[in-house]
Amino acid sequence: DAGVIQSPRHEVTEMGQEVTLRCKPISGHDYLFWYRQTMMRGLELLIYFNNNVPIDDSGMPEDRFSAKMPNASFSTLKIQPSEPRDSAVYFCASSSQGTDYGYTFGSGTRLTVV
């Protein structure tokens, strides 16, 4: 099993540019979560999906953030336009039984907006 795959590993972009982060969950997992991690705020849940359907997006900070899951094997998190305060590590995680046995995290995308 290849685990949860995220791309890119690192992204440096200029303020105002569009950024797209990608995630491939573990095959057979029907839950997908997007988290953001900073030193100040720790791990924050942004949005989660069940069977490709967004269930809760109350953690998405602003309308500049959007997420999609067009099929069971792919999800994107888009920031448009990006701002320096969006700089963080963005993690995708997946699970097969909701939260009952925890999640498996991807390796993360370190985003730097300059």
Added chain:
Amino acid sequence: QKEVEQNSGPLSVPEGAIASLNCTYSDRGSQSFFWYRQYSGKSPELIMFIYSNGDKEDGRFTAQLNKASQYVSLLIRDSQPSDSATYLCAVKVPLGSGYALNFGKGTSLLVTP
């Protein structure tokens, strides 16, 4: 806002000692609790989960849960330098029509040779 609180540390223990990591949570109705380990620059990895009051052991790790006191802890016996990492406590919380994990900010553990 359902809070999960951890001492940020760093907690420093000598090699071979017992490391004790603590976590408190605000939602008295919480039922499921998780400990993750995160090495610097890496992603969180699940160590253990616990649902029932009392102790749960897995190798050198023991999770302890006291729902009345809203307290969960992780003990690491015979600590090794390779255990040096940040340990994240997480609590299952209702969110939307389902559940998600709410994480504490983590406790940094340093095991010195």
